[in-house]
Amino acid sequence: xxxxxxxxxxxxxxxxxxxxxxxxxxxxxxxxxxxxxxxxxxxxxxxxxxxxxxxxxxxxxxxxxxxxxxxxxxxxxxxxxxxxxxxxxxxxxxxxxxxxxxxxxxxxxxxxxxxxxxxx
Amino acid sequence: xxxxxxxxxxxxxxxxxxxxxxxxxxxxxxxxxxxxxxxxxxxxxxxxxxxxxxxxxxxxxxxxxxxxxxxxxxxxxxxxxxxxxxxxxxxxxxxxxxxxxxxxxxxx
Numbered sequence: 001x002x003x004x005x006x007x008x009x010x011x012x013x014x015x016x017x018x019x020x021x022x023x024x025x026x027x028x029x030x031x032x033x034x035x036x037x038x039x040x041x042x043x044x045x046x047x048x049x050x051x052x053x054x055x056x057x058x059x060x061x062x063x064x065x066x067x068x069x070x071x072x073x074x075x076x077x078x079x080x081x082x083x084x085x086x087x088x089x090x091x092x093x094x095x096x097x098x099x100x101x102x103x104x105x106x107x108x109x110x111x112x113x114x115x116x117x118x119x120x
Numbered sequence: 121x122x123x124x125x126x127x128x129x130x131x132x133x134x135x136x137x138x139x140x141x142x143x144x145x146x147x148x149x150x151x152x153x154x155x156x157x158x159x160x161x162x163x164x165x166x167x168x169x170x171x172x173x174x175x176x177x178x179x180x181x182x183x184x185x186x187x188x189x190x191x192x193x194x195x196x197x198x199x200x201x202x203x204x205x206x207x208x209x210x211x212x213x214x215x216x217x218x219x220x221x222x223x224x225x226x227x228x
Contacts (some may be wrong), residue, residue, distance in 0.1 A: 012196070043220050044208065044219055044220075045165065045208060045219040046209075046219070046223055047216055047217040047218070047219070058215055060216040061121075067170075084225060094164055094165075099170075101153075101170075101171070101212075102152070104153055104212045104213065105212060106153075106155045106167065106170040106171075106210075106212050107155070107165075107167060107210070108167050108170075108176065110164035110165060110166070110169075111164065112163075112164055113164050117138065
């Protein structure tokens, strides 16, 4: 059974860069799609970006100018960087596995999530 | 961007009752690309249904999904105490992938 674990600072100052890493265990990072999804406190879910083990990526246009997603297959990890953060970026960030289907993928395994607070 | 609108916002029911949750898309999507998730407080979402009607591994058969085009439904045939939670639909037909705003199923 695959397990995903987010890691990174829980507090980031406004205008700085948020950096998160997801460690994948119990399975290879190859074959699947790997995403970040966030959830502001008390609100709904927002897909941020995905990376494939091949290195292909896709980003939510609403965040694309500020984010970079990458994968390190040697470490079975993938990462998210978001620059110029504001208080609106305060959220629980989930790393998620995408199960491939024809032409797309659905989210079948989720990490527990990590709360990132943007505050001075 | 495809907007998903879920209704009702809150559903107040008793254990043993039937729950019917709706998800409407702003444009037609293939049923192959519609999923449902359950989320309890302090937990990540859990995949219930993918491809509009296929249950994920380990999901009880009291959960069922249906629909096509722009209208999709999640049905819980008989509510168990552990089913009271928030439910989200999600489309993976067109990027950016989007979620509905959620339906909360609460104990009446």
